[in-house]
Amino acid sequence: MLNSLMLDIIFRLLINMKERSESVSSVKTEANPTVDYSDSSDEEDFRNTIGNVPLHWYDAYDHIGYSLDGLRIPKKSKKEDDIDEFLAQMEDPNYWRTVTDPQTGEKVVLGDDAIDVIQNIQKARYPNSDYDPYPRYVDFFTGETATMPVCDTSLTKRSFIPSKLEEQKVRLLVKAIKARKRLKEKMGKKLSKRTFYDLWEDETPKPLSRSQQWRLKMHLPAPKMKLPDHAESYNPPAEYLFTDKELKEWEEQDEYERRLDFIPKKYSSLRLVPAYDKYLKDRYRRCLDLYRAPRKKKMRLNVNPNDLLPQLPKPSDLKPFPTQLSIVYTGHQGPVRAVDVEAGGRYLASGGDDCTVRIWEVSTGRCLQVKKCAEPVQGIVWYPGGKLTLLAVASGTRLLFINAGVGNKQKVADTDTFVDHLWKNFSKDTDWQLPSDEQDCFLLAVNHGKTISQVIWHVSGDYLATLAPGSGSSTILVHHLGTLKTQIPFSKTKGQPRRILFHPTRPQLYVASSRYLRVFNLVKQILTKKITTSVSCISGMAIHPKGDDTVIGGMDGRLNWYDMDNTVKPCKVFRYHDSCVRAVACHGRYPLFASVSDDATAKLFHCTVYNDYDKMPLIVPLKILRSHKKVEAVGSILDCTFHTTQPWLFTSGADGFFEQLFKLFSCLLVSMTTDVGSNKAVKSPLSFLHEICGKKGLTPVYELLTSQGQGNESMFVYRLCIDSLVATGKGKSKKLAKQNVALNWLMMIVEQGNHRDWSISGQTPAEAKQFLERLVAHKDDEQGGMNGDGITKPNTVYVNVLQQYCVQRHYLRPVFTEEGMCGAQHDQTFFVSVELGEYKKTGCGRSKKLAKQNAAHLMLEFLYNTPEEELNASLLIEKTDDSVMVKWTMFREQWSCKVEFKFKFQSMEFRKSFELRSLKINQCDMAYDANFSLETFKNMDLINQIPTDLHLGLFSAICSELDLDYAMSEMLDNDKNVVLFMQIRSHPSMVLVGSGKTLEEAKLSVIFKFLIALQQELA
Template sequence: MPKPSKSKKGKGKKPPPPPSSSSSDAESSDSDDERSYEDAPRTWGDAERAQNSEQQRESGALQQLKDQALDDLSSDDEDAGNATGRVPTHWYEGYDHIGYDVSGSKVVPEKPLDGLDLAIEADDGEGVTVYDKLNGRNVRISKRELEQIRRLKKGAFANPETEMYPDTYRSSVIETTPLHNAPEPKRRFIPSKWEGMRIHRLAQGLADGRLRTREENRRLRKEARDPERRFLEAAASMWGPEDVEDPSGRRKGPLPVPAPKLKLPGHEESYRPPAEYCVDDEGRPLTEPEEGQDFVPKQHDSLRRVGVYEKGVQERFERCLDLYLCPRKLKRRLAIDPESLVPKLPDPRDLKPFPNALCRSFIGHTTAVVALDCSRDGQWLATADDSGRVLLWEVSTGKLIRETAVPGPLSALRWNPHLEHHVLAVAGKEGVYLVDTRTARGDDREATKALLEGEDDEGVIEQRRDAEVVGVWSTLQQEPCTIVKCALAAPARTVAWHARGDYLATVSPDAIASMQCVVHRCSRRSSQAPLKRGDKGGQIQSCVFHPSKPFLFVASRTTVRLYHLARQELVKTLRSGCKWISCLAIHPGGDHCVVGSRDLRLCWHDLDLGEQAHRTLKYHDKALRAATFHPKSSRYPLMATCSDDGTVQVFHAKVFDDLTTNPSIVPVKRLDVSSPKGCLDCAFHPTQPWLFSGSADGSVKLFHAL
């Protein structure tokens, strides 16, 4: 059924009451001119517009408006005076006309109304007069025209009745003939059963609470989205007393690494730090700025002057970046007391006696004392210096007994270990010298004499590989003391006696390889070179006899080799790892030896163990010069080393018979010999825990045990 048009429907029904009062309604029905501008509708809603047109229709004003609108169509542009087009008006300034009309005659402008005229015009309240500058005319705009302008400016049609989309499709005529001839079905007249059932079901559901209306649903959804409510629901069941760290217990992978906390601020971050934290006199901060510290400590005179910290946001941002971007790793932090790293040593006072105090200085040398040794009975001390003087001192008094001149710069000196032989072996530039000390009494004098007696050799030594002559023996002098010389091919560096006091070994590093180590037999005045080949470890530096077995220790630059003299074979090689061995000492027990080196090391070798050093110590600041054991090691388990740094280090070095117990090496005393040039040799007293030291500045000192 076609919908009746709005106008038709409007005729039959009473329009809804207008919002304004009935009196104003009556007034407005006369003419729209009577309505004031203020009362005129400012917005043109559809309802209001319909209502407005209804009123106008009833009052006949609509027809009037339509007529007027028709009038409006006749534009007054036709009789517009000025036809010059878009020509700037100022071109006509200075002329009495302002352009030309269609017929080509001049358009002379009217004079615009002045203020007084305008005031008079405004007084009648029937519109306004404006000056049309283009045509040079005063134009009267009525109240109705003003209204139209206002409507147009708002984007509405000038005529309120105009419809934008006239419904041309609606027919005002109801067709009498139907389109089909079928009778109306029954269902048009009775209520639908299925719809009824459905409605019943819906009503039942709503009543039961099974169903909810759309509004109800919307409200519930909104409630469910309420963050406050969601928070409270979650918070009620968040943490309980039965919570455990890993509820599933199935977490795989590495442990979680918690981020470290930020460092807490120190005094320098205070707004009013102590004065010493601020800059010093030169303007430099006194404390080193911490990692990431971006401010200079400054004393603010009041809190309100501190101001904002510029880096605050940046620092927090960087912390955030660290928290989620920075790779984390568990690292073991060393939480140990540094003092626990220092080994606990027995108290040196429990290990007494050992030489610990200067007892006496032996004054007489002017050049460096290169070697010293004490006689086996402990009464005498022999010292040798660079210039070739060998001095004999009485130990108990410090008195210089005798001075003997031996040719050459000397390098080593050893007292014969046999008690009856009062003989010194001195290594010099030309060879080795045996010097009678003339300290023998009674039968010893004969024994000493017998040792030094013999026939002189003839001939000279040549440095040849096939040379058969190793040493040339001769008696240098008989009075005042006997000196026997064994000339060698190269300067002797070290000298070592065999325990019986007949054999003597010397080392001449500068000789050819086979002649570097020479063994002499004093009673027969014979010399032989037991090593026919050189050593891979470089020049031989030192050699020593084993105290009880027929072994010879030969130290090259890097290794110590142990030869069996009777079987003439290599027994063992000791590799200490030193770069340049300087000295070698054998423990009187014969099972241990120490090796001192120019690269500051002291290596303790246990001959029963492997070829590596049992213990390596590094404590001197300069090269080691000599190492020595106390001859009575069972009573005084002492060892000493001296070094170019001018100190002598005394150890309590106890060796156990038990094979499973390691020797205990305990440093007990650092003796300062007060020699800047260094200490060149040291030797223990044979019967007392005393130590002699000879220095490069010519001083000889005796340290005794307090």
């Protein structure tokens, strides 16, 4: 607006100047030598004659008005492009004073007078430089000139004081002269030479100086503003809006305490959003941040990632610790669930599901004593201190005290004397029980309401504690051996206790539930500490001998190390196990602790606990022991314990489930060699054969003889030749055929009696064959059977195993139910329960799938440990005449082979065909009674004679006549039509498909196809 006003004033001044003089001197330029502003000209006048009218009237037209002759005056062409403009700027000296007349579109070069007028207006002066706004006043009567104070004012005081700025300039000049520096600029303003630019110069980047490079390198960009979140939306979600309570709290808070500096509001549309009232304030704060906040360049540290890891010592420097399998203790006929070492370290006690307690000699592996119990043994502990040969055994619902009867005869006699002395305090009012003549295996017994899962002995030997889950307030009981009394320490237990331990030096009891670890002071009878663990469900616990640290194992395979005096969070977290941790043990003398898991591994760790509380414990992983086989249903390794004086580890498990052989393992301090049987037990026959051939420098030669069949019915035959000895083997795959031919070749070596020459373990050929059979059994476990078609895999899905277990034994189907979840969003634990009749087990995990697997695992473990007679009485399905004959598993296996049907069953319906004793068709005057004949059906005309609505009754009569069982499955196709599949049990390969808009139409369609196919079969 200001520019247009100035141009209008300028052109009006030019018009006035033209009117005053008939001719104005022209201005010469290089581009236009003479520009004539005279109105008198004999040549054609090209000036616009439209008058002083608004030009925006003609914005939509290609002309700007009409001439005196009524002709259209076309618009001038658009302005020149940027290149012409740039050239004119460089070459035309009057470019800066050239303007365009909006009326005529011509370029006009302003004269000096017009330039003065423009400059005066820009400087807020009067346009005419000669104009005096304050002329001197001459009095009319006296003729004297009056001096007015407006223009002739007196000098100010400031003008008499020397200028400090001039003094500073003089000081700088004097300094420069003294330093003999040449003045680069003179006092007056020196005009710089005009520079011209080459428009077509090659714009290749020139090398920068060091200072320029430094400036670019040290450039620190301003930090970006925080992006808006959902709360700043014009339509935020409901959870971001303030409630009345939150709004009141927000208003009462100070500005620096508020989480948000605005109140979120919700609008139905974007056009209803008002102007942002804090825009200027936000911009001002942003400017303050950019202006006042200092920026600092953070130097990157070139650190080697290996330097950030803790410097752990080498495992070889931390010996002694267990490294290999040494002795196998054989004798149990069931899973070995508990193992403990006597205080002197000479004897070992074990108990398992075969209802026996066995006493072993550690050094020789000889079984010294066998004590028979009435129920399976869940826990076993020796009397602490080694003064007595007394054992506390948790057998079913009873706690038994047994005299081991081994070792020093004086200790055995002292044990009997000690128990005889306890009889004096016996009272019939208690639950303590004395043995009868028939039950002479134990000295004392304590009855419980539920099955005892754990028994622990206090270090003093006078108190015991038992854990019987599901007993309510009697879940944890403390027994006083001196008075034969039982105490209930907790009137109510929070959660379901899973493990309990006495502190080795303090009067404290550790109680571990699913997620919490509670420490109780037994003297003050108060809760001293509560720890929320990070494992999904606690399954194992051990206390360090010093008593300041605790190790906890969980169902999710994690190990947590806690410093009980300093923090409630784990100091170390280990995730080395793939399955549930069954037990954790700490050595009493050596800095060692171990954990065993269902993944058939035992992990060994070195742990050094310092007396300095500011120093973290040193924990180093040492060894992974794989001496057990993996057993999916029960659990691979169930318990572990250390020797009291030697760095030996004892583990008990159920790895001989398939051979009915259950072993105990002791790992001694010996370096690993290739001659150890456990090392060979993990090899296949093929790999073992290649190993022994490599030692002798021989190369096995395999030859594929035949390959017959396709798919699941294929069969491969291989021939193996080594040192002129030939063997053959077959299998359903090439890999399996090679395994079998290698096994057959090794068997031939054993039969010839040359097994020692070929380094096959065993003193006799029978022992060598047993060794080879163990190789085959291990490989069968990995491949799922000898033929490779079994169901047992290394990572067995317990849900499938449970379902198959129930189907094979005709039990009720398991029902899984989600019980809920707990924990923060990033650390949630899910709970899933499985119900099987009247039995129910609950599993937990970090995901629903894992919780479901754990629940199925617990149910399987319960089923394996429960007598079959009891399960059959409560879970067995009664067979009746109307029972379903088509099994889901058979139907699924048959349908899994049909590759042409690639869909998932949305609903599965099994039906037993119903009998139709009388079927009358009145429309056709035909009647079919109980003596229905297939010969009559064979001659029927289903299309013309039998209406469609009677096909269902006819199909029922045929099913009754032939005693057919069938299965149907329905689904929806892409067009929302119902597709029905029917399969006859007696003809599994006969699958009929029908479709219709409704289920009834689909049924009639598939039944009609069945009737037509049956007629063709009968014909």
